[in-house]
Amino acid sequence: MNHSLFTFCRSLLHGICLNEKRHRLTFNAFIISFIFIFTTLCNGSDQKVESLKQLIDMYDPTSCQECHEEIYAQWQNSHHARSITGIFMDRYLKKGPLSVKNPGEATQKNFPCFKCHLPQLEKASDGVAAEIAAVILNNDKTTMQQLNISCMVCHQDKGVVHGLPESNVMYGPKAEKEYPEEEHMRVKKSPFMKQAAMCGQCHGLGPIFEFGHPIQCATLYGSYLHAYIPSGGAQTCQECHMKKADHTCPPNFSDRKDVSERLRQALPMEVNTLAYRFQPTENCFVPMIVLKTKITSTAGHRIPDG
Numbered sequence: 001m002n003h004s005l006f007t008f009c010r011s012l013l014h015g016i017c018l019n020e021k022r023h024r025l026t027f028n029a030f031i032i033s034f035i036f037i038f039t040t041l042c043n044g045s046d047q048k049v050e051s052l053k054q055l056i057d058m059y060d061p062t063s064c065q066e067c068h069e070e071i072y073a074q075w076q077n078s079h080h081a082r083s084i085t086g087i088f089m090d091r092y093l094k095k096g097p098l099s100v101k102n103p104g105e106a107t108q109k110n111f112p113c114f115k116c117h118l119p120q121l122e123k124a125s126d127g128v129a130a131e132i133a134a135v136i137l138n139n140d141k142t143t144m145q146q147l148n149i150s151c152m153v154c155h156q157d158k159g160v161v162h163g164l165p166e167s168n169v170m171y172g173p174k175a176e177k178e179y180p181e182e183e184h185m186r187v188k189k190s191p192f193m194k195q196a197a198m199c200g201q202c203h204g205l206g207p208i209f210e211f212g213h214p215i216q217c218a219t220l221y222g223s224y225l226h227a228y229i230p231s232g233g234a235q236t237c238q239e240c241h242m243k244k245a246d247h248t249c250p251p252n253f254s255d256r257k258d259v260s261e262r263l264r265q266a267l268p269m270e271v272n273t274l275a276y277r278f279q280p281t282e283n284c285f286v287p288m289i290v291l292k293t294k295i296t297s298t299a300g301h302r303i304p305d306g
């Protein structure tokens with residue numbers, strides 16, 4: 001096709017030079033052919049996923065379950081596996097600056113929340129954003145559950161820094177063991193998987209100004225970088241939240257009992273008391289107490305976040 005376009009352009013140039021009368025006509029055709037070539041090239045390099053089903057299939061983690069059974073079960077219990085179901089997106093779509101009159105009007109720009117809650121949407125067209133808006137407004141829970149931060153979001157898209165992730169490569173922290181190549185994507189070691197910035201990609205530095213309306217959700221990575229590290233903190237998010245590669249990534253804020261127990265341990269409280277009696281007049285004794293409390297946080301950032 002490129003060859004025939006080239007011949008087409010060359011004959012047009014010929015037309016411009018040799019035939020004065022046809023000049024205007026051929027010149028217009030010349031411009032149109034350039035626009036055509038330009039748009040062809042652009043479409044070729046930036047292929048967007050055109051349907052929601054295609055996007056879900058691309059990121060479907062069910063095939064990983066067979067071999068990574070434990071990690072899969074842990075991930076299923078994590079908040080990463082339900083990153084859309086609890087964010088009240090329907091309210092934002094109905095009212096306020098992100099609202100749309102009907103789902104068909106929804107675009108990527110209407111969905112700033114997806115930057116972190118469903119980053120794979122970036123690879124899809126606005127038509128897919130509209131499909132997702134319809135799913136959310138119809139409260140189609142089954143489909144919503146399939147929209148999540150799956151294995152491939154972290155191990156492919158968010159798995160490297162400096163340069164784009166290679167297609168068909170899974171990034172791992174070690175990637176040294178043997179694995180059945182015919183059944184597995186190529187695995188590459190990425191030291192980034194062990195760094196706090198890996199989590200920081202979604203766990204927020206502060207308010208986000210890149211969308212039409214500034215938004216702020218998670219800001220915990222900012223606190224980690226600017227408070228914990230400067231005061232001598234030396235652990236990564238993974239060391240505190242993914243011990244032995246535990247993909248449940250505790251805490252799980254839906255499990256209130258577990259969260260309060262974890263917080264109790266994370267915020268040790270030291271209490272010192274001094275009791276005495278105050279005697280302002282000869283026959284008056286007022287019981288008094290001096291209570292000194294000190295709460296320290298062992299977390300790597302402020303808590304709570306948000």
Ligand code: HEC
Pocket residue numbers: 085086087088089092112113114115116117202203204205208215216217218219220305306
């Ligand atoms: C910078 C990335 C980022 C953006 C953008 C973002 N969020 Fe979040 N959101 C998070 C992270 C990370 C958490 C969980 C961790 C936490 O709470 O510290 C979270 C948690 C939440 C929660 C609590 C989770 C639950 O299941 O109840 C809600 C609700 C929420 N976000 C709504 C939204 C909405 C609505 C938007 C868009 C207006 C949005 N978020 C945009 C990163 C983001």
Ligand code: HEC
Pocket residue numbers: 061064068071072075080149150151152153154155172173174193194198238239242244245247
């Ligand atoms: C939120 C991001 C995230 C998601 C989602 C995620 N992983 Fe991971 N995974 C990591 C990180 C980070 C590590 C490295 C942890 C470390 O070594 O400290 C890791 C480690 C691993 C390892 C190496 C385990 C080991 O013993 O060193 C395997 C295998 C793995 N993940 C598979 C999966 C599978 C399968 C899924 C989906 C069911 C998944 N991951 C989902 C972030 C993620």
Ligand code: HEC
Pocket residue numbers: 061063064065066067068151152155170171172173174175176177178179180183184187189
């Ligand atoms: C047929 C079995 C099989 C399937 C299916 C499979 N894996 Fe693996 N995978 C392995 C084995 C074996 C290893 C090497 C040993 C290990 O690290 O657990 C491995 C290694 C990995 C690693 C590198 C971990 C490291 O040490 O750095 C990641 C990441 C990973 N797999 C993710 C996935 C994801 C995501 C899926 C689903 C798309 C998947 N795997 C499907 C068997 C499988």
Ligand code: HEC
Pocket residue numbers: 079080082083084085086087116117119149153154158198199200201202203237238241242249250251252253254
């Ligand atoms: C692709 C974006 C993304 C990445 C990368 C990511 N997270 Fe998250 N994380 C989220 C979102 C979004 C939520 C909230 C999901 C919800 O409930 O709506 C969340 C939830 C959590 C929670 C549960 C919060 C709570 O209050 O219960 C923890 C803990 C957590 N993430 C830790 C990590 C760690 C550690 C890493 C790095 C290994 C990481 N995350 C990487 C987006 C991400």
Ligand code: HEC
Pocket residue numbers: 196199200203220221224235236237238240241250251253262263266298299300301303304305306
């Ligand atoms: C020194 C250990 C430590 C480090 C480092 C650390 N955390 Fe935490 N984190 C905690 C503790 C402790 C809590 C309180 C709840 C608990 O015990 O799980 C917590 C809570 C959280 C929560 C829940 C916040 C909420 O509002 O309920 C999220 C999300 C989280 N951490 C993510 C991260 C991420 C992302 C990083 C890296 C940027 C990180 N943490 C680094 C120890 C740590």
